[in-house]
Amino acid sequence: MDLASILGIVLSFTLMIFGMVFGDDGIDFGKTATFIHVPSMLITFGGSFMAILAQSESLGAFAGSLKSITLIMKVTLASESEIIHKIIDLSNVARKEGLLALEEAANEVEDEFLKKGILLIVDGTDPELVRSILESELTAIEDRHGSTIGFWENIASMGPAWGMIGTLIGLINMLKELDDPSNIGAPMSTALITTFYGSVLANWIATPVALKLKAKSAKEIRMKEVIVEGLLSIQAGENPRVIEEKLKSFLAPAERASFSEGQEGGEA
Missing domain, CATH: 1.20.5 (Single alpha-helices involved in coiled-coils or other helix-helix interfaces)
Structure with missing residues (x-):
């Protein structure tokens, strides 16, 4: 978690x-x-989500995007450093035993993207075609992620908008009752609290979820870019040390230092 x-x-x-x-x-x-007002909740939360439902491709797509909130609770176990270590191990196998030996190593790989790339190399696929296939998959992944992130960004924009609609409804009802001050309280409450609910929906839930999903997406894409560059380097027959230095460029300076220390510790 x-x-x-x-x-x-x-x-x-x-x-x-x-x-x-x-x-x-x-x-x-x-x-x-x-701060509990059911009509205001129906206007703000109900209006926001139903407006998003209206622009969704299907009911299933809407439900799938809604369930994506659970993704922010999951920890990404893999990291760029771990991927680089794996690529270096594969490059050592390919250098000592040849590219065909990677087919056996692919059976132990859990990452489907990495496994797909390894099998393309083992099959002798042209390097440019390997890059094209893997980058096409990366583009498809980014599109899927962008659709989910866009769902929550739209919720973040709909919340305040529907809060304003609720405010206008409350003000209209209040103005109708100006001749009876005793009836002003309830419409005024609706006018104010819908704006509050809209702001809560946008800033407590939707925006944080969208930003977290965006960060997770960027991390996943970056790790897959490391895989693409690493596999193409293995296919080109580059020295494992050269591959390591090339892939370390994806890491932040602090991560590069810890990566180097880990390598030295392993060799010792």
Whole structure:
């Protein structure tokens, strides 16, 4: 589980609740009832999600995008450093035993993208065609990720918009009741609280989810780019040391230092 995502969501909600209940006379949890207004929830949350449903390709696509919120809870186990180590191991096998020996090594590889690339090399596929096939798959992956990220970005923009619609509804109803001050409270509450709900939907849920998915997507694409460059280098028969230096360019300076230290420790 990704503790950063869970703690961020839970603690931000907790702090929001604390701001609601805390006052000069201490903490009063009864104040939370002021912020619960079912019609405003239906306008803001219901309107936002139904507007996104209307522009979705299908009901299944909408449900799939909605379920993608669970992805922010998952930790990405692999890293660029681990991929580079794997590529170097494969390059050593290819250098000592030939490219055909990689077919056996592919059986132990869990990453389907890496396995596909290895098998293309073993089959003797032209290097340019290997690059074209793998980069086409990368483009398809980016498109799928972009669609999911776009779903949450649209929710983030719809929330405040539907909050404003609720505000206008409340103001219209309030203006109709100006001749009876006792009936102004409920419409005014709707007018204000829908804006609050829209902001919460956008800034507590949708925007953080979109940004987290975007970061995860960028990390996955970067690791697959390492795989593409590494496999093509193996196919070209480059020295494992040269391949290592080439792939380390994908790492941040601090990661390069720790990578080098790990290599020295392993050799020792």
